[in-house]
Amino acid sequence: MSDDDLLRALVREHGTPLYLLDLDMALERAARLDAFDTVRYAQKAHPGLALLRALAAAGHSVDATSGFEILRARAAGFPAERIELATDVLDRATLEVAVREGVRANLGSADLIEAYAASGAHPECTLRINPGFGSGHSRRVTTGGPHSKHGIWHEEFPAALERAERAGLRVSGLHVHIGSGVELEGLSQTIAAMEQALRHAPDSVVRISAGGGLAVPYDGGPEFPVERYAAAWLEARARWQVELGRSLHLEVEPGRYLVAPAGRMVSEVRACKETPEWSWVLVDAGFHTLARPLLYGSYHRMSLVGAESRPLRPTVVAGPLCESGDVLTQSPSGEPRPVELPEARPGDLLVIHDTGAYGISMASNYNGFPLPAEVVLEGGQPRLARRRQSFDDLLALEQDL
Numbered sequence: 071m072s073d074d075d076l077l078r079a080l081v082r083e084h085g086t087p088l089y090l091l092d093l094d095m096a097l098e099r100a101a102r103l104d105a106f107d108t109v110r111y112a113q114k115a116h117p118g119l120a121l122l123r124a125l126a127a128a129g130h131s132v133d134a135t136s137g138f139e140i141l142r143a144r145a146a147g148f149p150a151e152r153i154e155l156a157t158d159v160l161d162r163a164t165l166e167v168a169v170r171e172g173v174r175a176n177l178g179s180a181d182l183i184e185a186y187a188a189s190g191a192h193p194e195c196t197l198r199i200n201p202g203f204g205s206g207h208s209r210r211v212t213t214g215g216p217h218s219k220h221g222i223w224h225e226e227f228p229a230a231l232e233r234a235e236r237a238g239l240r241v242s243g244l245h246v247h248i249g250s251g252v253e254l255e256g257l258s259q260t261i262a263a264m265e266q267a268l269r270h271a272p273d274s275v276v277r278i279s280a281g282g283g284l285a286v287p288y289d290g291g292p293e294f295p296v297e298r299y300a301a302a303w304l305e306a307r308a309r310w311q312v313e314l315g316r317s318l319h320l321e322v323e324p325g326r327y328l329v330a331p332a333g334r335m336v337s338e339v340r341a342c343k344e345t346p347e348w349s350w351v352l353v354d355a356g357f358h359t360l361a362r363p364l365l366y367g368s369y370h371r372m373s374l375v376g377a378e379s380r381p382l383r384p385t386v387v388a389g390p391l392c393e394s395g396d397v398l399t400q401s402p403s404g405e406p407r408p409v410e411l412p413e414a415r416p417g418d419l420l421v422i423h424d425t426g427a428y429g430i431s432m433a434s435n436y437n438g439f440p441l442p443a444e445v446v447l448e449g450g451q452p453r454l455a456r457r458r459q460s461f462d463d464l465l466a467l468e469q470d471l
């Protein structure tokens with residue numbers, strides 16, 4: 071069956087909008103990072119159970135941001151020792167789950183140290199450092215530097231270590247994550263920041279994490295050079311091990327790198343219209359199913375199923391929401407940014423590519439729409455991994471109170 075026929079068949083069965091996720095591709099991309107001792111998947115990118123189960127079965131580890139993500143990882147089969155909670159705020163419910171499940175935390179604020187140590191949680195922790203600089207595809211996903219809330223400011227790090235010692239908390243790991251969509255250019259600076267942190271760190275530190283953020287070529291350009299990235303960290307780690315005279319376990323924590331290209335979203339064209347400047351194509355997917363264009367002005371490749379022979383035209387693609395920001399092709403400042411698409415007609419299927427990361431995980435019920443279904447492909451075979459939310463699901467939380 072051709073890919074177009076597969077998409078048409080899936081849409082006949084499950085309707086639109088419809089998420090698709092290729093689990094084999096996600097696993098293959100995780101395997102590209104095997105030079106690291108641990109690949110810790112940042113599940114905030116896509117927390118689907120089918121995906122988490124596949125990653126758990128392949129022996130990978132997982133990052134959780136909340137108690138609920140810890141429980142989700144446990145439900146998917148991750149043992150507690152392969153889960154790490156990474157947070158700058160330990161809300162009470164999350165702390166309770168971390169204690170109950172025996173999950174170690176990666177603390178991004180020094181004020182969490184005493185509460186965590188006194189809670190009876192895991193006896194060890196990781197400390198996340200804000201190295202004083204950040205990077206990323208958007209200012210909104212830059213997680214280092216003076217304008218970021220994330221991590222312990224590098225100058226405060228020695229004081230945080232003292233606090234941990236006083237609280238009887240063993241610091242066994244160091245973590246640096248400077249942002250999402252990072253390229254290779256700034257890598258030496260990040261590695262130098264880790265080196266600096268290691269100089270202050272006690273002998274109890276036996277794990278280091280390079281963080282995540284590995285860039286994805288949403289424009290179809292060259293892939294992020296993972297081999298060079300891994301080689302730089304491995305070379306630094308080898309040097310530090312000699313200097314420190316002890317082994318250091320090396321982790322990487324990607325989200326989007328594993329899943330963004332493995333995901334697509336199929337929508338249906340419902341209307342086409344013109345304004346003096348733009349040709350509009352209105353589909354049944356919008357920022358309730360893919361928030362990245364609105365949040366960051368992110369670009370996603372798009373294609374029209376079976377329309378390759380039609381003439382191309384610059385097209386602005388927008389969704390069904392009652393909100394002028396509901397445009398799937400927009401610049402970071404919110405201007406419509408047309409893409410070249412074959413002439414569209416109502417009833418056509420429009421595929422939005424590279425939606426596997428921060429697609430369904432950021433979806434909402436805005437304007438009353440239920441969350442779409444998701445189909446995963448495993449061994450080339452499609453299977454429903456998440457049913458479409460029903461109207462009853464939506465009402466259930468507000469009934470019988």
Ligand SMILES: Cc1ncc(COP(=O)(O)O)c(C=O)c1O
Pocket residue numbers: 112114115133156213247249250251281282283284323324325326327427
């Ligand atoms: C601590 C941490 N690790 C990993 C990630 C994953 O980032 P990405 O999906 O860009 O790889 C994030 C993203 O927000 C993060 O905050």
